[in-house]
Amino acid sequence: xxxxxxxxxxxxxxxxxxxxxxxxxxxxxxxxxxxxxxxxxxxxxxxxxxxxxxxxxxxxxxxxxxxxxxxxxxxxxxxxxxxxxxxxxxxxxxxxxxxxxxxxxxxxxxxxxxxxxxxxxxxxxxxxxxxxxxxxxxxxxxxxxxxxxxxxxxxxxxxxxxxxxxxxxxxxxxxxxxxxxxxxxxxxxxxxxxxxxxxxxxxxx
Numbered sequence: 227x228x229x230x231x232x233x234x235x236x237x238x239x240x241x242x243x244x245x246x247x248x249x250x251x252x253x254x255x256x257x258x259x260x261x262x263x264x265x266x267x268x269x270x271x272x273x274x275x276x277x278x279x280x281x282x283x284x285x286x287x288x289x290x291x292x293x294x295x296x297x298x299x300x301x302x303x304x305x306x307x308x309x310x311x312x313x314x315x316x317x318x319x320x321x322x323x324x325x326x327x328x329x330x331x332x333x334x335x336x337x338x339x340x341x342x343x344x345x346x347x348x349x350x351x352x353x354x355x356x357x358x359x360x361x362x363x364x365x366x367x368x369x370x371x372x373x374x375x376x377x378x379x380x381x382x383x384x385x386x387x388x389x390x391x392x393x394x395x396x397x398x399x400x401x402x403x404x405x406x407x408x409x410x411x412x413x414x415x416x417x418x419x420x421x422x423x424x425x426x427x428x429x430x431x
Contacts, residue, residue: 228343232350232420237370243350243420246427249340252333257407260334263324264408271322275315278303284310334407339416339426347373347415354380354419356390364390368397371417377409379418381425402426 227247234240278284284303291298305313326334342348349371356363364387368376375396380387383401391399400409402422410416418426 228340228348230343230348230350230423231346233371235352237351237367243423245340245343246336249336250344252337252340254337256330256333257337257411259324260326260331260407261411263326264406266322266324269322271318271320273316274318275312277313278305278311281309281311331407335405335410335426338407338410342410342416349415349417350420350423351417352420354378354387354417355384356387359386359389361390361393364394364397367417368394371415373415373417375413376415376417377405377413379405379416379422379426381419381422 228245228250229242230245231239232241232243278301281303284301288299288302289296301307301310303310305311339348354367356367367378368374378391378397378399380399380401383399388399391397398409398413402425405426
């Protein structure tokens with residue numbers, strides 16, 4: 227059973243919180259499938275090539291069919307010609323979406339959280355609100371928890387805390403409802419409000 231380190235207002239260890247034992251039983255393949263699906267879902271899909279029907283020019287037959295001793299040609303816009311079409315190239319109408327069901331998404335998140343906790347990279351604070359809105363106060367959270375990059379999870383987002391963290395390139399702030407397995411996996415550490423973490427753990431599906 228993995229444990230979450232609980233920190234007080236002075237970022238000192240004030241106890242531990244157990245993750246459900248079922249989290250440790252989840253197969254890592256669930257995380258792989260979810261991350262693969264997530265990345266496919268945000269793929270820009272802008273690559274688009276033209277077939278010979280859409281390349282301008284090439285209306286006239288380049289030379290007569292027979293009698294000149296060379297290969298016959300009907301158009302200068304076929305894929306074998308420079309400046310011609312592309313055969314079997316990518317099309318922007320392709321759908322890269324990969325389906326992952328609701329239960330598998332949940333299992334992926336459970337595995338990701340358990341891995342962070344097992345490696346001592348999951349921290350819970352009573353409060354992560356930064357009323358001053360100053361970046362130096364946000365940077366102090368990382369410094370005091372001794373992490374380089376982190377996913378910051380709040381129970382509820384507020385303007386001052388977002389303002390404080392937005393200039394830190396190695397941080398990303400979300401509320402409990404936005405947390406997913408990809409975000410947990412991609413950041414080196416997770417720093418969450420205790421109430422937010424409890425909500426994520428207790429949420430079903």
